[in-house]
Amino acid sequence: MARDFDLTSPKWLEMVFEGKNHEYGAYVMRKDSSDRHIWALVIMILVGAALMFLPGLIKSAMPDKTIEDLGQTQSVVLVDLDQELPEENIIEQPEYVPPPPIVERNNSVYSSGCYRRRSK
Numbered sequence: 001m002a003r004d005f006d007l008t009s010p011k012w013l014e015m016v017f018e019g020k021n022h023e024y025g026a027y028v029m030r031k032d033s034s035d036r037h038i039w040a041l042v043i044m045i046l047v048g049a050a051l052m053f054l055p056g057l058i059k060s061a062m063p064d065k066t067i068e069d070l071g072q073t074q075s076v077v078l079v080d081l082d083q084e085l086p087e088e089n090i091i092e093q094p095e096y097v098p099p100p101p102i103v104e105r106n107n108s109v110y111s112s113g114c115y116r117r118r119s120k
Contacts (some may be wrong), residue, residue, distance in 0.1 A: 008033070
């Protein structure tokens with residue numbers, strides 16, 4: 001019985017709206033819903049196909065630009081990374097010397113980077 005039950009059929013629509021105002025918006029919308037669904041499906045398929053082929057169309061419309069076309073050439077030089085650098089190219093980094101500790105009256109020692117507790 002459930003297989004014979006079609007909510008989109010005109011027979012079902014007439015049965016639901018029997019004795020009611022057919023000028024009412026719900027009747028008109030249900031009557032035209034299959035046409036709207038078909039148009040929506042066709043439009044979505046066309047939009048999807050256009051979105052699929054759009055990058056290819058744009059790429060084919062754009063001219064190919066390569067470095068040779070622009071008249072520019074670049075050369076690549078390979079450098080041996082294991083070779084020693086000359087003395088003038090070596091950057092010397094200064095040695096880090098920590099600041100001296102802070103000694104308070106009660107002989108508590110703090111480093112300069114720590115927070116001190118307030119005495120009460």
